[in-house]
Structure formats: C-alpha cells, structure tokens
Amino acid sequence: MQITEKLIDNDREGIILECTEIPLGIKQSNVFSPVFNTITIQAPNAFETALKL
Structure with missing residues (x-):
C-alpha cells in the first residue's frame, strides 16, 4: 500500500x-486511482484461446 500511495502522490x-x-493485498476499494489486475484481464482471453485448441 505504501508503494501505491507514492505512485498516486x-x-x-x-x-x-x-x-x-x-x-490479494491491494483492492480497488483501498486505492483512489484505478487498479488493473492483469490476471482478470488476461484470464478470459487465455481461456477462450485454450477452448479453440
């Protein structure tokens, strides 16, 4: 959280x-700036790609 606060500052x-x-430790509700979780961004695409194989 200290690092995110410094980045926002x-x-x-x-x-x-x-x-x-x-x-697991940083949630959107704890940060005033937008938070982008790459797992939730990439996982649907990986799943869709795996289904096509």
Missing part, C-alpha cells in the same frame, strides 16, 4: 497489478 493515473499475489 507522483500523479500516476492507475496501478497495474502484474503478479498473482499482489491483488
């Missing part, structure tokens, strides 16, 4: 959570 427009463990 430095005018970052959003926080990208690029690790499977990070979203």
Whole structure:
C-alpha cells in the first residue's frame, strides 16, 4: 500500500497489478486511482484461446 500511495502522490493515473499475489493485498476499494489486475484481464482471453485448441 505504501508503494501505491507514492505512485498516486507522483500523479500516476492507475496501478497495474502484474503478479498473482499482489491483488490479494491491494483492492480497488483501498486505492483512489484505478487498479488493473492483469490476471482478470488476461484470464478470459487465455481461456477462450485454450477452448479453440
């Protein structure tokens, strides 16, 4: 949370959570900037691709 606060204080427009463990501790409800969880963004596409194989 300290890192996200520093990023927001430095005018970052959003926080990208690029690790499977990070979203366990950082939630959109805890951060005032938009939070992007790459697992929830990428998983549907990976699932759809796997179904086509």
